[in-house]
Amino acid sequence: MRGTWHERFAESPDTLKSARSEQTIVPVLDLQIGGAEFITMAGPCSVETEFQLLATANHVRRAGARILRGGAFKPRSSPYSFQGHGLAGLKMLARARSESGLAIVTEVTSETDVPLVAEYADILQIGTRNMENDSLLKAAARSGRPVLLKRGMCATVADLLRSAQLILDHGNPHVILCERGIRTFETSMRNTFDAAAIALLKQVSHLPVIADPSHAAGHRELVPALARIAVASAADGLLVEVHPNPDKAWSDGEQSLDFAGFDAMMRGLEPWLEVRALELERRGLELDRREGRGLHPMEAVG
Ligand code: PEP
Numbered sequence: 001m002r003g004t005w006h007e008r009f010a011e012s013p014d015t016l017k018s019a020r021s022e023q024t025i026v027p028v029l030d031l032q033i034g035g036a037e038f039i040t041m042a043g044p045c046s047v048e049t050e051f052q053l054l055a056t057a058n059h060v061r062r063a064g065a066r067i068l069r070g071g072a073f074k075p076r077s078s079p080y081s082f083q084g085h086g087l088a089g090l091k092m093l094a095r096a097r098s099e100s101g102l103a104i105v106t107e108v109t110s111e112t113d114v115p116l117v118a119e120y121a122d123i124l125q126i127g128t129r130n131m132e133n134d135s136l137l138k139a140a141a142r143s144g145r146p147v148l149l150k151r152g153m154c155a156t157v158a159d160l161l162r163s164a165q166l167i168l169d170h171g172n173p174h175v176i177l178c179e180r181g182i183r184t185f186e187t188s189m190r191n192t193f194d195a196a197a198i199a200l201l202k203q204v205s206h207l208p209v210i211a212d213p214s215h216a217a218g219h220r221e222l223v224p225a226l227a228r229i230a231v232a233s234a235a236d237g238l239l240v241e242v243h244p245n246p247d248k249a250w251s252d253g254e255q256s257l258d259f260a261g262f263d264a265m266m267r268g269l270e271p272w273l274e275v276r277a278l279e280l281e282r283r284g285l286e287l288d289r290r291e292g293r294g295l296h297p298m299e300a301v302g
């Protein structure tokens with residue numbers, strides 16, 4: 001890694017790649033985030049009804065998603081918008097997990113809710129508005145659950161890594177970084193998707209990096225293209241909003257894919273995932289060569 005990046009990210013040394021830690025793998029049920037498999041997390045912005053959640057869980061699982069997302073505690077741009085079902089929402093998520101077999105990622109917005117959310121969730125999501133909420137980060141770290149840390153909408157890559165460092169410092173090595181779009185002068189999209197940040201994070205950090213094309217774009221038509229860009233930028237996975245009837249969604253309907261849209265996005269990713277697999281294989285062989293683990297010719301043919 002370039003020395004200048006070491007200097008730039010000097011305040012988050014444990015998030016950076018080193019000879020000892022090239023890539024962190026975050027285990028979640030039977031999955032590995034940061035490994036060879038590209039992990040898609042999908043589901044509604046908010047948990048609304050049992051029917052909405054179960055229908056979405058079953059659909060996204062059949063289409064290849066491995067983790068179900070859904071907010072029970074919703075920080076909203078407007079204080080008058082739906083704030084989430086809280087505990088009732090967590091119970092619906094638990095039911096969806098037992099019916100679909102999908103792991104659950106859900107947001108926790110307050111330090112005092114961490115023990116409750118950690119009881120139900122397989123991954124705790126820290127939202128963009130809370131990336132620098134120290135007491136929440138520390139409580140999430142101490143829960144022992146993997147933490148999906150979203151980049152603050154006005155946070156630099158260094159700010160994001162500093163927050164990740166805080167979680168590592170509080171005894172939790174299982175941090176997943178998430179690029180979800182940042183605020184710029186551009187107003188035609190909800191945010192500006194910073195694909196370069198994904199490429200940079202994958203070069204400098206050993207932590208898994210995922211992309212949220214839904215909040216980045218704000219418009220569902222753009223989500224498949226941003227998802228492809230995420231794969232090409234070397235992301236380890238996606239977090240995507242999907243709803244059975246986006247026009248009736250209680251939150252973020254504009255950016256949510258319907259079932260057919262999700263299927264099309266997943267199909268469209270296939271050739272890009274094949275390229276990704278080849279790239280991983282090439283890098284694995286390179287690493288073998290560097291470390292003198294090359295195959296002997298006889299083993300290669302046998
Ligand atoms: C969400 O994932 O629904 C959410 C609120 O995301 P963000 O924190 O990125 O706005």
Ligand code: MN
Pocket residue numbers: 045046215241251252
């Ligand atoms: Mn949302």
